[in-house]
Amino acid sequence: MRILVTNDDGIESRGIHALVHAMRRLGDVIVIAPDRQQSAVGHALTVASPLRATPFSRDGEVIGWAINGTPADCVKLGVSTLMEQRPDMIISGINHGSNTSVNAIYSGTVSAATEGTLMGIPSMAVSLATFDESADMSLAAEVAYEVASRLLSLDLPLGTLLNVNVPPIPREDYKGLRVTRQGHSEWKDRYDVRLDPHGKPYYWLTGDFVTVTELEDADDIVVANGWASITPLHYELTNFNILETLRDQFA
Amino acid sequence: MRILVTNDDGIESRGIHALVHAMRRLGDVIVIAPDRQQSAVGHALTVASPLRATPFSRDGEVIGWAINGTPADCVKLGVSTLMEQRPDMIISGINHGSNTSVNAIYSGTVSAATEGTLMGIPSMAVSLATFDESADMSLAAEVAYEVASRLLSLDLPLGTLLNVNVPPIPREDYKGLRVTRQGHSEWKDRYDVRLDPHGKPYYWLTGDFVTVTELEDADDIVVANGWASITPLHYELTNFNILETLRDQFA
Numbered sequence: 001m002r003i004l005v006t007n008d009d010g011i012e013s014r015g016i017h018a019l020v021h022a023m024r025r026l027g028d029v030i031v032i033a034p035d036r037q038q039s040a041v042g043h044a045l046t047v048a049s050p051l052r053a054t055p056f057s058r059d060g061e062v063i064g065w066a067i068n069g070t071p072a073d074c075v076k077l078g079v080s081t082l083m084e085q086r087p088d089m090i091i092s093g094i095n096h097g098s099n100t101s102v103n104a105i106y107s108g109t110v111s112a113a114t115e116g117t118l119m120g121i122p123s124m125a126v127s128l129a130t131f132d133e134s135a136d137m138s139l140a141a142e143v144a145y146e147v148a149s150r151l152l153s154l155d156l157p158l159g160t161l162l163n164v165n166v167p168p169i170p171r172e173d174y175k176g177l178r179v180t181r182q183g184h185s186e187w188k189d190r191y192d193v194r195l196d197p198h199g200k201p202y203y204w205l206t207g208d209f210v211t212v213t214e215l216e217d218a219d220d221i222v223v224a225n226g227w228a229s230i231t232p233l234h235y236e237l238t239n240f241n242i243l244e245t246l247r248d249q250f251a
Numbered sequence: 252m253r254i255l256v257t258n259d260d261g262i263e264s265r266g267i268h269a270l271v272h273a274m275r276r277l278g279d280v281i282v283i284a285p286d287r288q289q290s291a292v293g294h295a296l297t298v299a300s301p302l303r304a305t306p307f308s309r310d311g312e313v314i315g316w317a318i319n320g321t322p323a324d325c326v327k328l329g330v331s332t333l334m335e336q337r338p339d340m341i342i343s344g345i346n347h348g349s350n351t352s353v354n355a356i357y358s359g360t361v362s363a364a365t366e367g368t369l370m371g372i373p374s375m376a377v378s379l380a381t382f383d384e385s386a387d388m389s390l391a392a393e394v395a396y397e398v399a400s401r402l403l404s405l406d407l408p409l410g411t412l413l414n415v416n417v418p419p420i421p422r423e424d425y426k427g428l429r430v431t432r433q434g435h436s437e438w439k440d441r442y443d444v445r446l447d448p449h450g451k452p453y454y455w456l457t458g459d460f461v462t463v464t465e466l467e468d469a470d471d472i473v474v475a476n477g478w479a480s481i482t483p484l485h486y487e488l489t490n491f492n493i494l495e496t497l498r499d500q501f502a
Binding site: 077118159160 | 288290291292293294295296297298299301302303304323324327328331332353355356357362365369401405407408410411428429430432433437440441442444445451452453454455456481482483484485486487488489490491492493494497498500501
């Protein structure tokens with residue numbers, strides 16, 4: 001089994017190396033990941049400049065390539081050009097930070113798995129729901145292993161990926177896996193306005209992540225309650241519920 | 252009526268000025284757009300550096316702000332901080348290039364409208380389906396006006412935006428508006444591998460946009476046949492069709 005591992009925190013991050021370690025129990029792992037932090041890049045592609053692929057070593061062993069691009073670039077360039085054979089699965093993560101609810105649409109981690117799915121390859125994103133840089137990755141790595149080991153046998157429909165989020169809690173408090181829907185938490189944005197030494201303003205994005213609707217079986221709620229969430233996502237964005245109404249309105 | 256106009260091609264682009272001109276027939280227009288080309292940025296946010304907002308003039312008149320960020324940044328910063336009052340609608344475009352089918356997930360133009368929708372503001376993306384930089388924008392501007400003038404009365408559900416694509420054809424060949432679903436065309440990626448003067452490879456993204464499934468009423472097909480497409484999109488990404496199956500598999 002060939003497993004492509006990528007992420008959006010960059011090839012040097014702790015999360016991706018915990019994931020590589022876990023995935024080696026399943027097969028041959030190749031790492032193709034951004035050469036630097038790419039959080040909140042969404043599903044960005046590099047189109048106006050060329051990409052570079054630099055062989056990347058860890059502990060004296062070449063484990064893959066570092067790319068000067070986004071997570072989606074890594075998957076596209078990796079599968080189409082760098083890898084000699086197509087991977088059997090693509091696992092993205094372990095992200096430092098939750099990708100539940102609306103975070104999924106800003107997430108480079110999720111976009112890499114979406115890109116894999118677009119190529120017809122079973123794909124999964126894994127995130128640990130804390131921004132604590134020193135957080136213990138072992139539970140998330142174990143969850144990643146458990147879900148990835150079953151990914152091919154799930155026989156997901158074309159175009160569907162798994163978005164897995166793991167709570168940042170001690171193992172003894174962990175309750176297990178739950179299949180969930182994307183939650184309805186959102187960011188209430190604020191910009192911190194500061195003045196530079198010349199008196200001109202600049203704006204830092206900040207804000208609070210708040211639960212808008214407490215849906216049963218929503219990923220955000222389930223993770224807050226000590227479960228790891230598995231949400232099947234797809235990139236079919238049409239709101240079919242209003243298609244007929246809208247047709248009547250424009251008839 | 253206050254209308255926020257943005258785009259991803261940058262505040263200097265021809266498309267945004269055609270859109271501003273059209274929207275002024277409907278109300279007061281404020282432009283808050285990226286200071287440079289931001290195509291294929293997806294739903295990226297700027298989180299690791301601060302934003303700047305520079306007043307932007309055209310024909311001697313201040314029409315808004317240029318932002319050193321992405322389309323989603325422009326909407327977040329604009330609505331939360333720069334605008335004194337909340338806009339009644341957000342119109343993004345006119346994009347130089349189609350945002351039908353899978354393009355919607357890579358599109359900064361669509362992401363700006365999605366961001367508006369997340370804030371509860373009726374929002375719409377408009378694209379002209381050609382990369383020809385000198386293409387005639389007048390039909391797309393007229394379609395933008397026609398749909399925007401009806402946007403508030405459509406009473407779209409919370410979380411749904413309109414993604415409008417206009418064919419690059421003479422007015423006499425234009426067939427009218429059609430409500431559509433997101434099509435199933437995809438990019439077959441190729442990377443053009445070149446060697447730099449030092450003999451090291453670099454990779455340019457290229458590829459072909461191909462129709463995978465000819466769905467009836469798909470935006471890509473409808474636009475190719477001379478209609479302007481209106482696709483209602485939402486950011487509910489859960490694949491509800493497989494939720495129960497997946498629950499059984501993980502039970």
